[in-house]
Amino acid sequence: MxxxxxxxxxxxxxxxxxxxxxxMDTSAVKHPVTEILENVKTNGDTALCEYTERFDRLPITTSELRITDKEIKDAYNEISPELLEALDVAAYRIRSFHEKQLPPNLHYEDDSGFELGYRWRPMDSAGLYVPGGTAAYPSSVLMNAIPATVAGVKRLAMCVPTPDGQLNPLVLAAAHKAGVTEIYRVGGAQAVAALAYGTETISAVDYIVGPGNAYVAEAKRQVYGLVGIDSVAGPSxxxxxxxxxxxxxxxxxxxxxxxxxxxxxxxxxxxxxxxxxxxxxxxxxxxxxxxxxxxxxxxxxxxxxxxxxxxxxxxxxxxxxxxxxxxxxxxxxxxxxxxxxxxxxxxxxxxxxxxxxxxxYVGGPNHVLPTSGAARFSSGLSIFDFMKRTTFLKSNEQGIENVGPAAVAIANTEGLTAHALSISQRLKSLEK
Amino acid sequence: MxxxxxxxxxxxxxxxxxxxxxxMDTSAVKHPVTEILENVKTNGDTALCEYTERFDRLPITTSELRITDKEIKDAYNEISPELLEALDVAAYRIRSFHEKQLPPNLHYEDDSGFELGYRWRPMDSAGLYVPGGTAAYPSSVLMNAIPATVAGVKRLAMCVPTPDGQLNPLVLAAAHKAGVTEIYRVGGAQAVAALAYGTETISAVDYIVGPGNAYVAEAKRQVYGLVGIDSVAGPSxxxxxxxxxxxxxxxxxxxxxxxxxxxxxxxxxxxxxxxxxxxxxxxxxxxxxxxxxxxxxxxxxxxxxxxxxxxxxxxxxxxxxxxxxxxxxxxxxxxxxxxxxxxxxxxxxxxxxxxxxxxxYVGGPNHVLPTSGAARFSSGLSIFDFMKRTTFLKSNEQGIENVGPAAVAIANTEGLTAHALSISQRLKSLEK
Missing domain, CATH: 3.40.50.1980 (Nitrogenase molybdenum iron protein domain)
Structure with missing residues (x-):
């Protein structure tokens, strides 16, 4: 100290x-992670089952990749009512806070002949990674999953390793309470690969969130672009x-x-x-x-x-x-x-x-936050992570007549003839 | 077709x-980019001058890295009034649209004893990369820089290569109109390195935006985490x-x-x-x-x-x-x-x-947009790129009494003793 x-x-x-x-330096695992990603991309479920046997000491077949509704129900029965209630308190407060974040759309007309704005829409699907062993926190499941469901994401797939086949009942219960739609017993870089590329059993998602070890962090970094990711978390x-x-x-x-x-x-x-x-x-x-x-x-x-x-x-x-x-x-x-x-x-x-x-646990604001100085330029997890904006622009004849000439002037100096012509030809057709 | x-x-x-x-695959340039980043990180301005001589055929000294106010003023004099006016139309409409995006803060009290919410703040600084040669578009300078200034970013540093020493007057004029605070004649991965790590002449920024070739894209990917970046743009x-x-x-x-x-x-x-x-x-x-x-x-x-x-x-x-x-x-x-x-x-x-x-050019909404299907999970450039949220939570005695026990229950099952004690000890001190 x-x-x-x-x-x-x-x-x-x-x-x-x-x-x-x-x-945090994940460069040491760069190559093994690339290999795992390629293998899952090419061999799908087969690769997932192989890795699950190798890393989690759990021999499984394809049909066992998904955790069943019965297993989730059984998990509930293992948990004390006091603890289930504590999870409810947490889930309720997290949901309330995130519901207040729903951003307004924008739509207005200006005096130049345009109607414009943007609208927010949720992603279609998201994937949630949950670490295994001692780092498997039910609170983290709530914090990652609830913003997605509040945003309106329809499909929310979770991957969690189950070393030696051990399920974590609290994690399953938290996932169920938070609205996770499917859970798979797959961990590590192979889980990130499955969520990014899709396999026979696990459909690809649009966005991957959740904490993990160096392999998971590096895998998220490598699939970024094909899918979105939350920030790669460093030490807290x-x-x-x-x-x-x-x-x-x-x-x-x-x-x-x-x-x-x-x-x-x-x-x-x-x-x-x-x-x-x-x-x-x-x-x-x-x-x-x-x-x-x-x-x-x-x-x-x-x-x-x-x-x-x-x-x-x-x-x-x-x-x-x-x-x-x-x-x-x-x-x-x-x-x-x-x-x-x-x-x-x-x-x-x-x-x-x-x-x-x-x-x-129970404040309401998200506990997934930018680490190691990243708060200079980024924010904690929120429903904004699971939504995106589409801008729109609609012009009438006056609109293009008012501002078209300025656009043509810039397009021409940029050497982009088709840009300029797509406007000037329309202006010409209006003159007639 | x-x-x-x-x-x-x-x-x-x-x-x-x-x-x-x-x-888009930037893996072919991964190693040369890593080398450039390391060199600039270690040798600062000296490395920048070397690369500028090598890649842009422009021998310069440290004191010439920054483009002077006089050079910017001279650029204005080269541009026709019609074109300057066209840039003004564009800048005005882009600024109006982005001003409407300023997000509301959140602040409320709940009935459990908490005051909570979040506030948006701009980043302190941002860096803007502008490609050289035929891909140097003044419209792109406006689209990247205006959201930053509308967000309230105080320092906005721009890097643009000047092959053979050729300045692009329109790019300089657009930068000036958009509120760029400093401009450097540096391009490529070395410019990204300077913006991310800082050198004697160029201070490090918090966030880097702007399009570029494979070297620039790969450099942004490699510095991501240390600084924020906009998306790595693929083909349009x-x-x-x-x-x-x-x-x-x-x-x-x-x-x-x-x-x-x-x-x-x-x-x-x-x-x-x-x-x-x-x-x-x-x-x-x-x-x-x-x-x-x-x-x-x-x-x-x-x-x-x-x-x-x-x-x-x-x-x-x-x-x-x-x-x-x-x-x-x-x-x-x-x-x-x-x-x-x-x-x-x-x-x-x-x-x-x-x-x-x-x-x-002149619609108002940003033209920096997610490419290659990334619109599934991401949005165009906006003032949100240049702002971040800080959440806050304030509790009174009732707050911790109401929800503290739930937090203690979860913390204990997660095996986090100090988490649990930090709450239960306070609860105990309230009992007295």
């Missing part, structure tokens, strides 16, 4: 290193800004909630009070000991964690905008000012009673 | 080949749908306006009348002869052009949705019905007096 004062002479150098040290991070009027243990737990995700995760604490910073550091060390994922959290905190003592909240805002954090917690008295000064962040959590973990 | 009736037995096979035959296409109440020469010119762009461009004509189809084919062959870019248009039309005679407009809608064309012209009596049935298209042009070339 780096303990920094902004006043120290080497602050900028160390701070900049913090921002770049975690770059949080910036927690708090003054001394906070409980150091709460702050410590917020930092550790990020660290426990992943050894590459990054938790940065910013405060204006050195004494409070020390209390938080002590609390982190204390709380670390009781975590189930202590080993992961410890590596993350030691290698990538940071505590920064600033001279002012203005200075904090400057640092935050440089980090462009995925998650930002603001627990300071003047949090409204600071909130206004932040230009780049995936999601902001405001006040003492709003730890980021609330947003991970 | 393929002349097809939907009733012929091999229609589907040939139609499907039309959709896939033009896939148009689908023209018209009944026999149209002038065959006008239809032919609309088809050729696409073909003259690029040998890989695709023009598809759909009609319900075989006799009219024949008239259009004859008109294409006639008009081809008078085009300045006849050689290009001819290759495009012969290799990728198609005429399809359908049985009904319903059938046309099905074909259009499979093509998901970049540009679609509807010139049929029932165009409103057809318009409603089209789910996937970049931009639609309606009626006899609205050739696509109007939209290329």
């Amino acid at each position: 780096q303990y920094l004062m902004t006043t120290q002479s080497d602050f900028s150098a160390i701070f900049n290193r913090l921002l770049t040290e975690r770059a 991070e949080v910036v927690v800004v708090a003054d001394k009027d906070n409980n150091p243990t709460h702050i410590a737990l917020d930092l550790l909630a990020q660290s426990e995700h992943d050894k590459m995760a990054q938790s940065i604490f910013i405060t204006n009070d050195k004494e409070f910073a020390d209390q938080v550091v002590n609390a982190v060390n204390e709380q670390l000991e009781i975590l189930a994922r202590k080993d992961i959290a410890k590596v993350s905190w030691e290698n990538h964690g940071a505590v920064i003592v600033v001279q002012s909240w203005n200075e904090a805002a400057i640092l935050i905008n440089k980090i462009a954090p995925e998650h930002l917690e603001l627990m300071v008295e003047e949090s409204n000012n600071l909130f206004e000064d932040v230009r780049h962040a995936g999601a902001i959590f405001i006040g003492k009673w709003c730890p980021e973990a609330i947003g991970d | 393929q002349y097809l009736m939907t009733t012929q037995s091999d229609f589907s096979a040939i139609f499907n080949r039309l959709l896939t035959e033009r896939a 296409e148009v689908v023209v749908v018209a009944d026999k109440d149209n002038n065959p020469t006008h239809i032919a010119l609309d088809l050729l306006a696409q073909s003259e762009h690029d040998k890989m461009a695709q023009s598809i004509f759909i009609t319900n009348d075989k006799e009219f189809a024949d008239q259009v084919v004859n008109a294409v062959n006639e008009q081809l002869e008078i085009l300045a870019r006849k050689d290009i248009a001819k290759v495009s039309w012969e290799n990728h052009g198609a005429v399809i005679v359908v049985q009904s407009w319903n059938e046309a809608a099905i074909l259009i949705n499979k093509i998901a064309p970049e540009h679609l012209e509807l010139m049929v009596e029932e165009s409103n019905n057809l318009f409603e049935d089209v789910r996937h298209a970049g931009a639609i042009f309606i009626g006899k007096w609205c050739p696509e070339a109007i939209g290329d």
Whole structure:
């Protein structure tokens, strides 16, 4: 962990290193991924079954690729009513928030003779990748699937590996609650290939979302263009800004909630009070000991964690905008000012009673967010990911007469004769 | 050119080949591009000057990388007032349309104790690539730059190669009119590298837009993630749908306006009348002869052009949705019905007096559009490309009391102790 004062002479150098040290490099898996993609493209289901046997130790036939309705129903019966209700709370709040995003169409007439605008439409289909094993989070299924169904996507196919044949009941239940229309027991780059190219059993989709390991990330990168993808997620991070009027243990737990995700995760604490910073550091060390994922959290905190003592909240805002954090917690008295000064962040959590973990599950806004500074230029997952705009333009005779000559002039200087003639010939036919 | 009736037995096979035959493959330039990117990343301006001398035959020093205000002013003086006015008409209409896109923020309180929503903010900076030589279109500068300035992007850096030192006055004037803040005489993958990594003279940007050759496309693909990019554009296409109440020469010119762009461009004509189809084919062959870019248009039309005679407009809608064309012209009596049935298209042009070339220059909607079927999952360039959303969530004591327990339940089943504790410890402190 780096303990920094902004006043120290080497602050900028160390701070900049913090921002770049975690770059994800998937180049090592580039070739194996290309091979898997090609194999699935050529051999379809047969390749899927081979990989599933090899990587998940699960020999299956084509007809078993799809998880049956009975298996999904059985999953429900394994889950406690309390937990099913918790998923309902989460699903309800996520759906409510995303329903408010439905964007308005645009349609107007101008005074030059044109009717123009655009309309939003959902994609026809989307694919959702869900990792297996310990990274299989039901909350992530809800967060990825609900925006698609709210957008109006009709077909939503999910792929999830089932190592040794183990199904994850919560993941299946979450998928069902979120409106997933079909689920396949396929993982890794081969699942991305199936969703992008289609196989005999799995029809191709238009867009692929969901987190995954380096193979999945690289596969998404390689099929991008043929299908759309959400961003390729890097390791996660949080910036927690708090003054001394906070409980150091709460702050410590917020930092550790990020660290426990992943050894590459990054938790940065910013405060204006050195004494409070020390209390938080002590609390982190204390709380670390009781975590189930202590080993992961410890590596993350030691290698990538940071505590920064600033001279002012203005200075904090400057640092935050440089980090462009995925998650930002603001627990300071003047949090409204600071909130206004932040230009780049995936999601902001405001006040003492709003730890980021609330947003991970039941806040409503999406928890799929731009990582590693991508908040400078991108947004969290939303229904916009599953919709696209078609613009339209309709002209009457006056329209082309009014602006056609300008278009002809530009087309001619660009050397595009047919462009110019397609307009000038119509103008000529109007003269008659 | 393929002349097809939907009733012929091999229609589907040939139609499907039309959709896939033009896939752009940049893999041949992957390695040289990686090398250029690395060199610019390491050596900055020095590398830029070397490449500019090598590829553009222009020996320059670092201080000459930036195009001066005087050079831009001189460019204006070379352009006829008529043409400057045409650019103004285009810029005005593009700006008006894009201003209507400014998306509303979201901010509401719910009855569970939360205040939540999102706000849109522009990116800090964007980079605009403009190709050199014959592909340097002033209209393209307007279409790429205006959405950025309307979105509120403060810094907009443009790179354009100047082969043998030749500046393109129209491109410079368009850039100035559109609000570009700085222009550099650098092209190719090295320009993309400079915009992504930054050099001594060119500061890094957050987002890169603009068309280019295979090197530029591959470079954008490789820097994606570090910065945002617009889509990697493939070859362009148009689908023209018209009944026999149209002038065959006008239809032919609309088809050729696409073909003259690029040998890989695709023009598809759909009609319900075989006799009219024949008239259009004859008109294409006639008009081809008078085009300045006849050689290009001819290759495009012969290799990728198609005429399809359908049985009904319903059938046309099905074909259009499979093509998901970049540009679609509807010139049929029932165009409103057809318009409603089209789910996937970049931009639609309606009626006899609205050739696509109007939209290329002065319509208002953007002419940077998803190609090669990408309209299934993506949209044309807009101010959304230059803005991003930050979600926010604020909870009071009631908020965490109401939904905190559900979050704790899910966090615990996901094995994320610190997530659960960050909420349950706060709940406990509220009990006191």
